[in-house]
Amino acid sequence: xxxxxxxxxxxxxxxxxxxxxxxxxxxxxxxxxxxxxxxxxxxxxxxxxxxxxxxxxxxxxxxxxxxxxxxxxxxxxxxxxxxxxxxxxxxxxxxxxxxxxxxxxxxxxxxxx
Amino acid sequence: xxxxxxxxxxxxxxxxxxxxxxxxxxxxxxxxxxxxxxxxxxxxxxxxxxxxxxxxxxxxxxxxxxxxxxxxxxxxxxxxxxxxxxxxxxxxxxxxxxxxxxxxxxxxxxxxxxx
Numbered sequence: 001x002x003x004x005x006x007x008x009x010x011x012x013x014x015x016x017x018x019x020x021x022x023x024x025x026x027x028x029x030x031x032x033x034x035x036x037x038x039x040x041x042x043x044x045x046x047x048x049x050x051x052x053x054x055x056x057x058x059x060x061x062x063x064x065x066x067x068x069x070x071x072x073x074x075x076x077x078x079x080x081x082x083x084x085x086x087x088x089x090x091x092x093x094x095x096x097x098x099x100x101x102x103x104x105x106x107x108x109x110x111x112x113x
Numbered sequence: 114x115x116x117x118x119x120x121x122x123x124x125x126x127x128x129x130x131x132x133x134x135x136x137x138x139x140x141x142x143x144x145x146x147x148x149x150x151x152x153x154x155x156x157x158x159x160x161x162x163x164x165x166x167x168x169x170x171x172x173x174x175x176x177x178x179x180x181x182x183x184x185x186x187x188x189x190x191x192x193x194x195x196x197x198x199x200x201x202x203x204x205x206x207x208x209x210x211x212x213x214x215x216x217x218x219x220x221x222x223x224x225x226x227x228x
Contacts, residue, residue: 046217094217106155
């Protein structure tokens with residue numbers, strides 16, 4: 001069975017600073033990896049996805065993520081954080097078995113002015 | 114296109130009652146998945162429906178059930194509600210039949226409170 005770990009429950013960064021959110025996965029085959037963002041009281045919005053090919057993927061809102069098979073990681077990055085980026089971020093892995101995602105526990109991002 | 118629509122947005126029920134939640138997928142999407150989100154357990158997969166058939170099921174008791182109609186709209190039902198069923202229930206729709214290279218689009222969720 002697959003699993004996803006997000007080691008950081010909370011992260012606080014200053015506006016304008018760079019950001020990296022960590023994600024480690026466990027899955028026996030080639031994973032399909034996703035990052036979603038959730039604002040309070042809202043559903044999940046897809047930031048980016050990795051299926052195959054180039055290991056550095058670009059997403060919306062200036063986010064990018066890098067797939068590293070050797071480290072079983074899919075870390076999310078942003079060079080300069082904006083106050084509107086404050087939200088909860090979820091890493092997820094999908095499989096060929098159907099439309100079901102396994103999520104990490106989430107990382108709550110706070111942005112200091 | 115309209116996004117995934119979930120109704121109602123908020124529900125308050127008491128223990129022992131049952132509840133039905135509704136999800137209308139994005140037009141043309143045939144797969145609907147349901148997830149439960151709680152502070153303690155996080156986001157957990159409940160089940161997936163495709164072409165009116167349950168294709169995958171998560172590790173939840175039989176009190177949790179669902180169905181999908183011919184127009185791809187889906188409902189989930191929870192019978193004999195328990196306090197622990199209080200959660201945000203999220204529905205997601207996908208355009209393709211299989212999980213490979215598929216993307217799920219989420220609704221805003223239904224917040225269920227069990228008193």
